[in-house]
Structures are given as C-alpha cells and as structure tokens.
Amino acid sequence: QALLVESGGGLVQAGGSLTLSCAGSGFMFTIDNMAWYRQAPGKQRELVASFSAYGEVNYADSVKGRFTISREKEQNVIDLQMTSMKREDTGVYYCYALYTFTEYWGQGTQVTVSS
Numbered sequence: 602q603a604l605l606v607e608s609g610g611g612l613v614q615a616g617g618s619l620t621l622s623c624a625g626s627g628f629m630f631t632i633d634n635m636a637w638y639r640q641a642p643g644k645q646r647e648l649v650a651s652f653s654a655y656g657e658v659n660y661a662d663s664v665k666g667r668f669t670i671s672r673e674k675e676q677n678v679i680d681l682q683m684t685s686m687k688r689e690d691t692g693v694y695y696c697y698a699l700y701t702f703t704e705y706w707g708q709g710t711q712v713t714v715s716s
Contacts, residue, residue: 610710623696
C-alpha cells in the first residue's frame, strides 16, 4: 500500500526554524509531483510549496524567502525547511503526492509557532 509519512513537526518560537520531512513508501516508481500544504484552525487547506513534474518549484507568497522545499527524487522524499517562522505559520502540515493520476495525502504533522 502506497502512503506518505510526515515527520518533524512540533513547537517553535517565533523567529525560529523547523524542518519537516515526508517519505513516500510503497510507490513502484518515482513520484513527479509532490508538495506541502497546511491548514490553520478555521481555515482552508492551502498550498505552501511544491515541485512540479518538470522540476519547477512554487511557493505561497506568505512563505517566499523563508521556506525552502527540497527533494530526493529517487527516494520519493521531500523536505520543507522553515525559517524566520511566524505565528501565522501555525497549522497542520500535510505532504501531498500526485502519482499515476491518484492523489495521496499524509496524515499531517502539527506545527505550532509561539510568540
């Protein structure tokens, strides 16, 4: 069974840093499209950063210059390095993959930024 597993969430002070990691397992081939989403309390899930099938990287405007997405493509692993974190970065972060026209989501990892 193919699945995504996130790790690295936790509590961090404003201005601090945190790195999330997502590993895909059970996939027969390399995943082309992977991304990080987040959902803050009472808000809709939003895209944070993504890799396209062509290697393009996109970031939400709110995280540009502070977050960096990276990948080990052959291992189906993506990381999200978060720096200069703000309270509004608080939420549940989800790993996402599009593989053979099927969407996969991780279970989510909580990130809390305190003032």
